[in-house]
């Protein structure tokens with residue numbers, strides 16, 4: 001019984017829905033632990049590790065080009081939301097502001113509240129990835145990661161860090177919070193990379 005909130009995909013949408021996922025028209029909130037409350041004046045974003053250490057303010061981010069994005073969103077707990085609407089800044093527009101060591105191949109995403117998730121540098125630096133500060137035209141609510149979150153549409157949504165406040169560049173892969181707790185290190189939904197296999 002899926003109920004009225006979770007539906008099997010219509011045929012025209014089915015190729016966009018990864019195996020084992022159900023569609024939701026709402027936008028569930030999925031947070032482990034407490035929800036950190038940060039206003040944009042005190043908000044800071046840092047890079048470190050195999051990148052020249054640097055700190056960015058809210059106005060540094062807001063000075064970057066802003067775009068509208070439409071992206072499908074797949075949670076490993078089996079809900080998917082198609083066509084989520086966002087306003088944000090492309091990861092590829094942010095990266096030129098920092099100096100990344102050529103040895104860097106992996107990144108740890110860090111967040112207010114202590115959540116972490118790891119991602120390969122090549123999976124992070126993709127044209128379609130963005131830092132979102134609005135959702136459906138409204139400022140991103142705190143529960144959905146406001147003031148700013150990452151969105152990585154091609155991986156399960158646990159890689160889309162809410163309240164993101166830093167990127168730690170690394171040579172070797174380290175595991176983030178869910179990855180240390182049995183989830184897959186990459187998490188590609190069409191390959192159903194849900195759980196770690198070792």
Ligand SMILES: Nc1nc2c(c(=O)[nH]1)N[C@H]1C(S)=C(S)[C@@H](COP(=O)(O)O)O[C@H]1N2
Pocket residue numbers: 027028029030031032033074075076111112113115143144145157158159160161162163164
């Ligand atoms: N900081 C932080 N980011 C997070 C999470 C979290 O618990 N803390 N949950 C992840 C998971 S499992 C999912 S599915 C999405 C959910 O985003 P939403 O709550 O906006 O739907 O955020 C991801 N980013």
Ligand SMILES: [Mo]
Pocket residue numbers: 030074075076077157158
């Ligand atoms: Mo999730």
